[in-house]
Amino acid sequence: MPATNTTARYGSVAKTFHWLTALGILTVIPLGIIATDMPYDTADQLADKAWLFSLHKTIGVTLFFVALARIAWAMTQPKPAPLHPDRKIETLLAEIVHWLLYGSLVLVPLSGWVHHAATEGFAPIWWPLGQNLPLVPESLRVAETAAGLHLVFERVLVISLILHIAGAIKHAVIDRDQTLARMLPGRTVQTPDASARHTGLVPPVLAAVVWAAAIGIGSMLGVYHQGGAMAAQAPALAEVDSEWQVTDGTLGITVRQMGSEVSGSFADWTADIRFDETVTDGPAGSVDVEIAITSLTLGSVTQQAMGPDYFASGEFPTARFSAEIKASAEGYIADGTLTLRGTEHPVSLPFDLSLDGNLAQMQGSTVLDRRSFGIGDSMTDDGQLGFEVSVTVVLSALRSVAPST
Numbered sequence: 189m190p191a192t193n194t195t196a197r198y199g200s201v202a203k204t205f206h207w208l209t210a211l212g213i214l215t216v217i218p219l220g221i222i223a224t225d226m227p228y229d230t231a232d233q234l235a236d237k238a239w240l241f242s243l244h245k246t247i248g249v250t251l252f253f254v255a256l257a258r259i260a261w262a263m264t265q266p267k268p269a270p271l272h273p274d275r276k277i278e279t280l281l282a283e284i285v286h287w288l289l290y291g292s293l294v295l296v297p298l299s300g301w302v303h304h305a306a307t308e309g310f311a312p313i314w315w316p317l318g319q320n321l322p323l324v325p326e327s328l329r330v331a332e333t334a335a336g337l338h339l340v341f342e343r344v345l346v347i348s349l350i351l352h353i354a355g356a357i358k359h360a361v362i363d364r365d366q367t368l369a370r371m372l373p374g375r376t377v378q379t380p381d382a383s384a385r386h387t388g389l390v391p392p393v394l395a396a397v398v399w400a401a402a403i404g405i406g407s408m409l410g411v412y413h414q415g416g417a418m419a420a421q422a423p424a425l426a427e428v429d430s431e432w433q434v435t436d437g438t439l440g441i442t443v444r445q446m447g448s449e450v451s452g453s454f455a456d457w458t459a460d461i462r463f464d465e466t467v468t469d470g471p472a473g474s475v476d477v478e479i480a481i482t483s484l485t486l487g488s489v490t491q492q493a494m495g496p497d498y499f500a501s502g503e504f505p506t507a508r509f510s511a512e513i514k515a516s517a518e519g520y521i522a523d524g525t526l527t528l529r530g531t532e533h534p535v536s537l538p539f540d541l542s543l544d545g546n547l548a549q550m551q552g553s554t555v556l557d558r559r560s561f562g563i564g565d566s567m568t569d570d571g572q573l574g575f576e577v578s579v580t581v582v583l584s585a586l587r588s589v590a591p592s593t
């Protein structure tokens with residue numbers, strides 16, 4: 189079979205690309221739907237879900253490169269002429285759908301890939317490339333927009349594909365012509381050469397109109413802003429009457445999931461700090477921190493982290509760290525107890541402090557073992573979900589000056 193196309197038939201390269209892509213697309217779509225719909229209430233379910241997503245992404249990225257090669261090849265080739273050029277509407281529709289399919293082969297995986305690169309953690313792509321993409325920042329806004337576009341483009345692809353397959357079946361069953369036969373592998377079906385009467389620029393322009401309309405409908409349905417809801421549900425913590433008022437701060441955690449680091453932070457926490465900077469050795473004060481667990485944002489696994497196997501935020505909405513501040517020649521340390529997920533465990537947090545009048549700036553970090561608090565107990569593999577969780581605290585606090593009497 190000749191490798192190249194003529195205006196009367198498809199060559200073997202175009203056919204191989206076509207059926208290889210068809211197989212890939214018809215695999216990756218159900219994978220995406222099943223992976224999205226899968227529950228993740230237990231650690232096992234979460235691991236299965238992540239595995240399916242990794243498979244989905246890995247095949248999807250492969251298809252992206254196959255699509256680029258296919259498009260490059262198609263640009264060097266004549267396209268076999270329509271079999272019924274007299275049926276103007278039908279020919280136009282078929283060509284719009286071909287453009288939509290070609291475009292989808294780039295837009296769908298690209299938007300999925302941008303979504304992946306803009307989020308932290310969860311299911312990795314198994315190729316040794318592409319966990320991050322140039323020009324794509326790790327940002328919730330970018331991730332949400334790309335996720336929405338992936339959904340919109342994927343719907344356009346599915347509808348186009350239904351029309352495309354229905355058209356192929358109609359040609360084979362109702363028209364009983366050679367349209368399907370000339371695309372099938374293994375034989376060369378020559379069709380009348382109608383000297384390539386295609387409809388010029390109209391089909392690609394109409395395909396672009398379809399995408400623009402789909403993006404607009406997506407916007408009306410709000411698909412570009414899915415998240416952000418968790419933080420809103422966080423219970424507001426009561427303000428504390430502290431000797432030192434925290435004016436600005438970050439309480440962050442970093443976990444290792446399937447080999448990659450996922451960092452996040454709690455948006456809502458309060459600190460009651462008593463501190464005497466004149467003490468240089470021994471007890472120098474106390475700190476009592478209350479943390480709203482559901483205010484955590486942790487890459488793309490925020491929701492999973494709240495589940496019963498992990499933070500179990502429904503049952504344990506807050507955590508508390510109560511410690512004594514000790515000064516010594518080596519520096520400061522907050523030595524106390526962390527109550528998390530209903531479990532108490534001793535925790536020491538060494539920190540650096542700089543004082544400028546009534547303004548204090550502190551920075552400290554420590555490493556916890558998630559198993560001490562029964563978090564992710566069913567994830568017994570350190571490689572899947574690291575046992576160690578690093579905690580970092582950076583804050584500025586202002587001394588409350590007692591009102592003069």
Ligand code: HEM
Nearest residue numbers: 202206209210213262268286289290293353356367368371
């Ligand atoms: C079971 C599934 C499929 C069937 C039965 C099918 C059938 C066909 C047939 C019969 C043609 C030739 C049309 C003609 O000569 O006028 C064709 C062309 C085409 N198909 Fe499919 N197809 C399928 C899946 C797909 C998929 C998944 C894609 C891409 C997402 C795709 C993209 C295309 C494109 C772009 C063309 C234009 C010809 C080219 O440049 O390769 N098809 N298909």
Ligand code: HEM
Nearest residue numbers: 216217220221224245248249251296297300301304335342
């Ligand atoms: C041609 C390739 C691809 C197709 C046809 C495709 C299709 C799909 C489908 C049908 C869904 C389910 C959406 C739903 O019904 O809710 C989905 C979800 C998803 N896909 Fe893809 N996909 C492709 C490539 C990729 C790639 C390359 C990546 C990342 C590297 C990716 C990442 C995702 C993610 C993260 C989701 C979940 C989206 C969410 O939860 O918001 N996809 N995809």
